Amino acid sequence: MKTDNLRIDLDRLLGRLDDLATVGAIDGGGVCRLALSDEDKAGRDKVRGWMTDLGLAVTVDGIGNVVGLRPGQEDGPPVMIGSHIDTVATGGRYDGNLGVLAGLEVVAVLNDAGMTTRRPIAVAFFTNEEGARFHPDMMGSGVHQGDLSLETALAADGIDGATVGAELARIGYAGDAPVGAVTPHCFLELHVEQGPVLEEEGITIGAVTGVQGISWTEYRFTGVSNHAGTTPMGMRNDAGYVAAAVAMEARSIARDMGGNQVATVGTIELGPGLVNVIANEARVTVDLRNTDDKALMAAEERMAAFVTGTAGAEGVGMESRSLARFAPVDFDPAMIDLVAGTATALGHSVKRMPSGAGHDAQMFAPNCPTAMVFVPSKDGISHNVAEYTAPEDLRAGADVLLQAALSKAGEA
Numbered sequence: 001m002k003t004d005n006l007r008i009d010l011d012r013l014l015g016r017l018d019d020l021a022t023v024g025a026i027d028g029g030g031v032c033r034l035a036l037s038d039e040d041k042a043g044r045d046k047v048r049g050w051m052t053d054l055g056l057a058v059t060v061d062g063i064g065n066v067v068g069l070r071p072g073q074e075d076g077p078p079v080m081i082g083s084h085i086d087t088v089a090t091g092g093r094y095d096g097n098l099g100v101l102a103g104l105e106v107v108a109v110l111n112d113a114g115m116t117t118r119r120p121i122a123v124a125f126f127t128n129e130e131g132a133r134f135h136p137d138m139m140g141s142g143v144h145q146g147d148l149s150l151e152t153a154l155a156a157d158g159i160d161g162a163t164v165g166a167e168l169a170r171i172g173y174a175g176d177a178p179v180g181a182v183t184p185h186c187f188l189e190l191h192v193e194q195g196p197v198l199e200e201e202g203i204t205i206g207a208v209t210g211v212q213g214i215s216w217t218e219y220r221f222t223g224v225s226n227h228a229g230t231t232p233m234g235m236r237n238d239a240g241y242v243a244a245a246v247a248m249e250a251r252s253i254a255r256d257m258g259g260n261q262v263a264t265v266g267t268i269e270l271g272p273g274l275v276n277v278i279a280n281e282a283r284v285t286v287d288l289r290n291t292d293d294k295a296l297m298a299a300e301e302r303m304a305a306f307v308t309g310t311a312g313a314e315g316v317g318m319e320s321r322s323l324a325r326f327a328p329v330d331f332d333p334a335m336i337d338l339v340a341g342t343a344t345a346l347g348h349s350v351k352r353m354p355s356g357a358g359h360d361a362q363m364f365a366p367n368c369p370t371a372m373v374f375v376p377s378k379d380g381i382s383h384n385v386a387e388y389t390a391p392e393d394l395r396a397g398a399d400v401l402l403q404a405a406l407s408k409a410g411e412a
């Protein structure tokens, strides 16, 4: 059957994106569906229902990954299309959701065409890609691909004191399918860029070359609460001061290192958190990323030395723990070429580029040919309710995903 003229139905895709965005909707058009929350459960139920409606055989594994399988003419490893539907607390409606719903759109197009591909096609969403409530991020895909043990993931405690295992059971997604049972023929993920590059350069499609390294560390500082007015500066053990110094040092590291180095202090919690009490407790998270692992290690070492020195000089106790650490990942050159060639064949401009954000695809890259398709983010905004991608760019990305998946699903 001639398939290179098949195209997605944009209204159907937009309809599902809008429908899913009603689950956990927050002011400004965004979404809050933290992993394994009630909102995440509701989103899971909705997408799983669409999978069933599309005739997919749906399985849920032990970490709650949900996979919908469409049989091919032959058995064997499927072409897997996947991403995530959990969001950060200030999420947009496209981050992760686009990749899963565009995968369902691929299935819908094939159903409409009455076509069976040579290879099976699987559409998946993975548990806790964001890592906002439970660490690390890419948790479900990491367990699926053997990067993280199921036991470790189930025991992970959240920022709210819950554990992954208890929350999975509570929402009814502690599945019985063995984790990682399916090694795909290849893995494809469509995702919004979440950065400014494609829009700035007026390019429609990103053929993603890889994902930069990610290092998340949590620091807990213990000082001495004391009176803000009567305590001489030389007698203070101020956990709040050390926390603030860490944030300043993060910015200095990024500035001094330049290149692709980025540094973010996204969490500073002080206790008791009162205007006239010197903080005796602080919790700080540091997110360091770089495309170059040696440079990332240098940034980690500099931050660790700074924290130890500053906390020591202030007489403040310090505990640290790694929340996530992923080395940079390169995608398969032939798959990158497939994305770039498909985009060009469809008449779209295309740029090869690294990803600044982590993605489920990076968990598959060591184990099967993997690539990602990016579409532009308006003003480069993401992890923000204002996240937006123009419908024609969504169409372009989903058509590239469709044609790339068809190409791989027709392979021997």
Ligand code: HGY
Pocket (backbone or CB within 6 Å): 129, 130, 131, 137, 138, 356, 357, 358, 359
């Ligand atoms: O943090 C990340 O890069 C992803 O959104 N989990």
Ligand code: MN
Pocket (backbone or CB within 6 Å): 084, 095, 096, 129, 191, 358, 359
């Ligand atoms: Mn994402």
Ligand code: MN
Pocket (backbone or CB within 6 Å): 088, 095, 130, 357, 383
């Ligand atoms: Mn995200």
